[in-house]
Amino acid sequence: MSAGLESRPYVLPKLQGECISKTVPEFPCLYLARELKRVDELGTNKTQFTRLVGAFFSDRECRAVYNTRNAVMKWSGMGEFKARQSITDIARLNAGISRVDSAILFAKSYDTALQTLLESDRSRRMEFRFDAVYRHIHVVTMDENGVRLLQLLSVPDWNEQLLDLLFDPEQRSYNKGQFEYDACIDGVYILSHLDGDIARLIRFRDALRMGAGPSEVLCFPFQVEFLQEFLGQATQFKTIDMSAVEEAIGQERRKLFDG
Incomplete structure (x- = not known):
């Protein structure tokens, strides 16, 4: 909210999973994971075992959002692919967005980001590494610099x-x-x-x-x-x-x- 993203569920229009409809507002907003899961109860299993915390919509773009805080981010392999597909379906029906290949990773500091990168290097399953799941992953630290970077990520192009x-x-x-x-x-x-x-x-x-x-x-x-x-x-x-x-x-x- 400090970065100007609306994230209050009672303010944002409810997402739906029945037809293609312009539901997501024009201004930058963050739909929390629990709101994503409510769209399709059958899709809950796609996201319940991941670290996904929401979806960030801005200027006809949707990014998955993860929060690793001060711990090394541990990705759950196929669970992340399923989570990305679930968000893609929601983005297509509610915002006319056909592709989700980017994510935002909230972290306490860049040291956490570094440890996450080094841990990924040791992965034996290259196809399950986070850079195989998402083409772009933007690290946003939980401080003033992160707030300002999130503001920039809200600006088109x-x-x-x-x-x-x-x-x-x-x-x-x-x-x-x-x-x-x-x-x-x-x-x-x-x-x-x-x-x-x-x-x-x-x-x-x-x-x-x-x-x-x-x-x-x-x-x-x-x-x-x-x-x-x-x-x-x-x-x-x-x-x-x-x-x-x-x-x-x-x-x-x-x-x-x-x-």
């Missing part, structure tokens, strides 16, 4: 807007490169981690290990320590202040935790 401001069109990859990066300048491959997407980060690291070439990661100052721990000496880091990003895309800072 904010990351694309920013990349267009930072790089010339001929420098951009537009997701058509041979591996995961956003721009290339004088042979240096640049990845934007401003959206906290750890699934992309894994793919970028794997490309570096395969000898992709000189690289750089664009990030916020509070992300640097986490990125250094995960990527080591394989790349360089360049920071940008979050206030500059908010100003660049016309996102006004809200006064946090009023009252």
Whole structure:
């Protein structure tokens, strides 16, 4: 709610599972897991054994939401695939969204995110890793930085807007490169981690290990320590202040935790 997402069940329209209907409101909102389960009682088993806490709707996009707090996130294999399919069905019927391939992971700190990544590396079932379930997973920490990042994630195409401001069109990859990066300048491959997407980060690291070439990661100052721990000496880091990003895309800072 501090980030401007409406999450109160008694304020939000009730979801339904019978037909395609514009139910989800236009403004950013979070439907809690118990509201998702009520849509179809037969679908309850798809989500009851996962760490899913809700679904985030914003600008015709739906993201699954998980909360790992200060513990390493443990994914439940096929249960997460079933949960994603259940949310996809709900999003299609209530918001006209046909695909859900992104998730938000609430964590107490980036240390929790790091431990979750390292635990995933040890998984013997690669097809059940979280980056196999969701193409994009945005880490949002439970502090002011996380609140502001969640605000940014509510803005339509904010990351694309920013990349267009930072790089010339001929420098951009537009997701058509041979591996995961956003721009290339004088042979240096640049990845934007401003959206906290750890699934992309894994793919970028794997490309570096395969000898992709000189690289750089664009990030916020509070992300640097986490990125250094995960990527080591394989790349360089360049920071940008979050206030500059908010100003660049016309996102006004809200006064946090009023009252």
